[in-house]
Amino acid sequence: MYPHERSLVKQYANRPFALIGVNSDRDREKLKQVLIDKELTWRSFWNGGSTRGPISTRWNVTGWPTIYVIDAEGRIRFKNTRGEALDKAVAKLVEEAERQ
Amino acid sequence: MRGSMLLASLVLIPGGLPCQETEEVAADTVASITKELAAERSKWVAAYRKIKDKQERSAKAKTYPRPDAYRKRAWKLVRGVETTANAGDALIWIVQNGAVGDESSRALGLLQKHHLEHEKLGAACVRLMFDIRPVVLKFLRDVKAGTSNRDTQGVALYATAKVLMRRVGAARRLSDADEKLMASYTGTYGEDTVQELLSLDEARVEAKAHELLKQVQKEYADAKLRGVPLGKKAAGDLFEIEHLAIGKNVPDIDGEDIDGVAFKLSDYEGKVVVLDFWGDW
Incomplete structure (x- = not known):
């Protein structure tokens, strides 16, 4: 997943797009090192150090990764799309946002 | 019926028969099947952890012990004694351990027919x-x-x-x-x-x-x-x-980032957001 996420972030730099994570790792300090080592530049919410943290619980997330794609107006448009379908979804919504 | 016949024939076996053979017939249970599969898997995990090379690792990842052969053993605990509680245990184990297609349908049919009151039936439903x-x-x-x-x-x-x-x-x-x-x-x-x-x-x-x-x-x-x-x-x-x-x-998320800095999902309004629930595991 990381290479795909990295390429999305790179491809849509300076366009109306953001990749936001909700991270459920246990060890915050270790995670900071992972972000540096693997060049993960996007911002993540801290889910309290657990897959049962407050954000994933409220969002009823039981599988990882879970992905939501939200349009520029804050509407949920896609859920759990992956691979090419995710690329297509993002391309469509970014174009939509730029047309407005 | 066949269950009690088998038991009867075991009782009638003359004492001179090699002990091991009797044991083998009597020993297979859902518990031992579960234990053996778990042992095979933990052995696999130990071996996997020792591999450092990335390519070797992904090759090994494809060899994770599958439960298919164990399910065949579980079916042997069902045939001929479908209505017993032990058969119910075995059928539930089969459903929980990767049965798909016709095999799954067959197990579900027998559970529905004979084991509606089995205390572990809920576990099968969860699966x-x-x-x-x-x-x-x-x-x-x-x-x-x-x-x-x-x-x-x-x-x-x-x-x-x-x-x-x-x-x-x-x-x-x-x-x-x-x-x-x-x-x-x-x-x-x-x-x-x-x-x-x-x-x-x-x-x-x-x-x-x-x-x-x-x-x-x-x-x-x-x-x-x-x-x-x-x-x-x-x-x-x-x-x-x-x-x-x-x-x-989308409901807002009001939280903090990995460095402890507060932020909200709504800070990104006006942008397309891919929200990714992830972990480095």
Whole structure:
């Protein structure tokens, strides 16, 4: 997943797009090192150090990764799309946002 | 019937018979099958952890011990003695350990016919939440209607709602699936299920799932699934349906980042956001 996420972030730099994570790792300090080592530049919410943290619980997330794609107006448009379908979804919504 | 005949013939075996052979006949149980599979897997995990080379690792990853051969052994505990509690144990184990297609249908049929009161039937229903075949829906409905065990009733009802939701999700993904995805669904669930899902009335099924979850909340809130009250489970799913469905305005997230700096999801309004629940594992 990381290479795909990295390429999305790179491809849509300076366009109306953001990749936001909700991270459920246990060890915050270790995670900071992972972000540096693997060049993960996007911002993540801290889910309290657990897959049962407050954000994933409220969002009823039981599988990882879970992905939501939200349009520029804050509407949920896609859920759990992956691979090419995710690329297509993002391309469509970014174009939509730029047309407005 | 055959069970007691086997027992009788064991009793009649003359003492001179090699001990090992008698033991082998008598020893196989769901417990020993479970134990042996777990042992094989932990051996595999230990070996996997020792591998440092990335390529070697991904080659090894493909050899994770499968339960298929163990299921064959479990079936031997069923044949001829389908109505016994031991057979019920074995059938539940089969459902929980990767049975698909006809094999799964056969196990479900026997469970429905002979084991509606089995105390572990709820555990089988939990596993079935991840299936989308019509045969699973029918099974869960029959269990709910037929068992007198309240926990099992609750879990079967909750699992029915979950299966309906998964069917809606699968139908949506199939509606613009490429050939590869289509083949993967067909391989796992069969052509009939895929065809049926392609013409699913998504809105109606979603409404039904919603209704069932409310029923779980109302009637089975205190029944438990792996220690968690079903009422809490259903509330989570209802929140997802009411606020996290396609087309809904996204609920805000007010939290902090990895460095402890506060931020909100709504800070990104005006941008397309890919929200990714992830972990480095």
